[in-house]
Amino acid sequence: MSDEGFNNRASEEETVDEFPPVDISQEETVDEIPPININEIDKTMIGADSGAEKSGNQPVGPSADKAAAWIGRQLGKYQITGLLGQGGMGVVYQAHDSTIERDVAIKLLPAELASDKKMLDRFLAEAKAAGRLTHPHVVSIHEISQEGDVYFIVMELMTGGSADDHLESIGPYSPLEATRIIADACEGLMVAHTSGLVHRDIKPGNLLQSKHGTIKVADFGLAKRVIQQSQQLTQDGQLIGTPYFMSPEQCESKTVDNRSDIYSLGATYYTLLTGDHPYEDAGSIVQIMYAHCHADVLDPRDVDSKIPDKCAAIIQKAMAKKPDDRYQTAEEMLTDLKAVETQSERYGDTKVLNQDELKDVSKRKNETSHLQGKIFNAVIFTVTFLLLTLVPYYFWTNREQHETTGQPSKASPANQPLAQGITADKIILGTSTAMTGANKELGSNMVMGMQACFKSVNASGGIGGRNLELIVKDDGYEPDQAHKNMHQLFEGDKVFAVIGNVGTPTAEVTVPYANENKYLFFAPLTGARSLRRDPPDRYVFNLRASYADETEAMVHYFVEKKRVSPDKIAVFAQNDSFGDDGFAGVAKALEKYKIQPENILRVGYDRNTTQITEAVKTIEQNQDRVEALIMVATFKPAALMVQQIKDRKLNIQVAAVSFVGSELLAQQFKEMGADYAEDVIVTQVVPYYLSSASGVLRYRAAMKKFYPLSKPGFVSLEGFLAAECFVEGLKKTVSSGEALTTENVIDSLEQIKNLDLGIGPIINFGPSRHQASNRVWGTILDKKAQYKELEMQ
Structure with a gap:
């Protein structure tokens, strides 16, 4: 069917706009349009029978009742091993590719498509366009092929089920879980829309989960042409497709663009939060479609009042009837979704407050303020009395002591006022890091490692009886937010110091703030030059080696051990200060081989x-x-x-600096196909997290005790070691009898000599050395995406 609409003159069908709500008591024809059953629609083959009758050809593809008969058959190089499901676009099998020992999913196209050459050609063109999409949140298409008269598509195997499976077996998602799923889908849609593709069939069943938990959008481009032809009522009132998630323009068979996917994504968000399908109470298929076009925009709080207002606002904007009133891009929608994710500012707190809960909090604050007012008045009276009686006594006795000894009295640390972030029982620290966005795992793992150390210290009595507390603020790896977080941490939360901030671009704005205000900035997860001045900034300390150290090790390995010509080393770098620092490190390392920076090929993103x-x-x-x-x-x-x-069979060796996130990189390769990982080098700034070094064993024991469900890794190990170094400085200050102030702790850190944490390098700080280690370790991935140690020197 064309995009002209339902008013096809040949069939004399009416448009959806001409179907008002139906009164069952007055309409005799209602029974001819049976109530929709989503499970039946999802399992309906597109024209599997009617297509064969019209063409006169016998279909060679699997029919719904014969789908299981294909199990065990060989299809090209693929052995079909199981049936995964069947739906409007064909039957999906699990298969094994013995050539590279990989399990895949294979979708066999329905007979109607295979028998209509024009339709098949258009369909395959769209499938090929979708096959060019490469993104962590898009199910990859490996191959489009033909075996005899059977056309099939080979795809990435997703074994974690779909969001629809979760809804059926468990029920609605929590607001945070639903938001993260839709945010991941937004990222997948962004790359598709940029490539000129409109999905047209976004729904929970097309949001699949890998075995590692990553959400990916399935069937990009596969439904585009078919839905254009089949999106119409048949004689018995059935609709091929999933009308619960169709945009108004789809229901009216108008031209659609990216904003149609935005509507469907909003409808999917509604279902994930409530467990209900949009407009499911409208009645027949036509009435559901009419509701999409004319009914009030849905409010998920009508189903569950506990759903946060921000989630409802996103749905209402995404599902606006007019495309111009919706989010205009998936990126716009993603921004608001991230705002929901960042509601929680403390690590481990996943609570998203709705409006009623916010009012309750405000009410409790008012009650607390009233009580505090009474207490305050009593305190003022008491303090005034004490000042009037004790202060004169203090000055009188102090004057007598001075006259006797000739020396002024020296107050002990216990009598001195406490520094910011230091209370009678706590040392309050902060960190601004990426807890959402592309680098959220780096931030969460760094925090987890630091917390494992702090919890261990607290369990042993703390620092001089004080427990360590860490306040975490999410900056999403964005400099502006990081700067705001620093201001809030020091001026609002009154922390003593920040530790473990993540990222170079963020450090570019947070370090100047720390230096200007004389705040301690300890062990960020970055190897940037700006944090390693000579002589060093007094308020900045680093644990890890620099990017210059890492890239120098790479250049040395490639040139001296792999015999790569120095002028044939290129750089793939992020287009910001992080990438600039890494490129500068490569350029400096290549200077000894007389390679000028302008002659080094650099590409980026x-x-x-x-x-x-x-x-x-x-x-x-x-x-x-x-x-x-x-x-x-x-x-x-x-x-x-x-x-x-590797897909282009380019003979290029690759290596990545540690900030890549080693475990995340390996996981990504496992989802793409573990064979992609083989021989990829990653430099590290801490030893291998599964080694038997004393410091690593201590780290793993702490992780097992406090985070038993989390796996050890390089980033959390770095966080743990950074925290241990900082704790050493605090302990030295306390043992010296000095008060815990920023200046005293810095002095103590600079006195750390020959500190052996059991990781290999011995740590030495000093007034002219704020770099704990310059050591770089090498690791390399095998064909199972597992790390092995690599000698790079």
């Missing part, structure tokens, strides 16, 4: 995106001058780059 198309194209065009590629990137763009290099 923008921060918090995965748009690497131009970078890949440039590398492919210059493949004769690239034998090794150093990646100064985060894990998703890095994994995609490796995938593209």
Whole structure:
């Protein structure tokens, strides 16, 4: 069917606009349009029977009742091993590719498509376009092929089920879980829309979960042409498709664009939160479609009043009847979804407050303020009395002591006022890090490692009887937010110091703030030059080696051990200060080989995106001058780059700096196909987290005790060691008898000599040395995406 609408003159069908709500008591024809059953629609084959009758050909693809008969058959190089499901677009099987020992999903196209050449050609063109999409939140298409008269698509196998499965077996998601799922889907839609593809069938059943928990959008482009033809009522009133999630323009068969997917995503969000399908009470299929076009926009709070207002606002904007009133891009919607995710500011707190709960909090605050007012008046009276009686006594006795000894009295630390962030029983620290967005795992793992150390210290009595507390604020790896967080941490939360901040771009704005205000900035997760001045900034201390140290180790390994020509080393780097620092490190290391910076090929991508198309194209065009590629990137763009290099069979060795997020990179390769990981090098700034070094064993014991469900890793180990170094400085201050102030703790840190944490390098600080370690360790991934130690020297 064309995009002209339902008013096809040949069939004399009416448009949805002409179908008012039906009164069952007055309409004799209502029974001819049976109530919709979502399970039946999802399992209906598109024209599997009617297509064969019209063409006169016998279908060769599997029919619904014969789908299981294909199990055990060989389809090209694929052995079909099981039936995964069947729906409007065909039957999906699990299969095994013995060539590379990989399990895949295979979708066999329905007979109607295979028998209509024009339709098949258009369909395959769309499938090929979708196959070019490469993104961590899009189910990958590996191959589009034909075996005899059977056409099939080979896809990434997703074994974690769909969001629809969760709804059926468990029920609605929590607001935070639902928001994260829709945010992941938004990221997948962004890359598709940028490529000119409109999905047209977003629904819970097309949001699939990998075995590692990643949400990916399925069937990109696969439904586009088919829905255009089949989105109509048949003689018995059945609709092929899923009308619960169709946009108004789809229901009216008007031209659709990216904003149609936004509507469907909003409808899906509604279902994930409530467990109900949009407009499911409207009645027949036509009435559901009419409701999409004319009924009031849905409010999930009508189903569950505890759903947060922000979630409801996102749904209402995404599901606006007019496309111009919706989010205009998936990126706009993603921004609001991230705002919901960042409601929680303390690590581990996943509570998202609705409006009623916020009022309750405000009420409790008012009650508390009233009580505090009474207490305050009593305190003022008492303090005034004491001042009037004790102060004169203090000055009188102090004067007598001075006259006797000739020396002024020295107050003990116990008598001195406490510094900011120091209370009678706490030392309050802060961190601004990425807890949402592309690098959220780096932030959460860094925090987890630090907390494992702090919890261990607290369990042993704390620091001089004081427990360590960490306040975590999410900056999403964005500099502006990081700067706001620093101001809030020091001016609002009154923390003593910050520790473990993540990222170079964020450090570019937070370090100057710390230096200007004389706040201690300890062990950030970055190897940036700006934090390693000579002589060092007094208020900045680093644990890890610099990016210059890491890239120097890479260049040495490639040139001296792998015999790569120095002029054939290229750089893939993020387009910001992080990438600039890494590139500068490569350039400095290549100076000894007389390679000028302007002669080094550099390609890149923008921060918090995965748009690497131009970078890949440039590398492919210059493949004769690239034998090794150093990646100064985060894990998703890095994994995609490796995938593209290997898919194009380019003979290029690759290595990534530690900020890539080693465990996340390995997980990404496992989802793409573990064979992509083979021989990818990652430099590390801490030892291997599964080694038997004393410090690593201590770390793993703490992780097992306090975070038993979390796996050890390089980033959390770095967080643990950073916290241990800081704790050593606090202990030295307390043992010296000095008060816990910023200046005293810095002095104590600078006195740390020959500190052996059991990790290899001995840690030494000093007034001219604020760098704990310059050591770089090498690791390399095998074909199972598992890390092995690599000797790089």
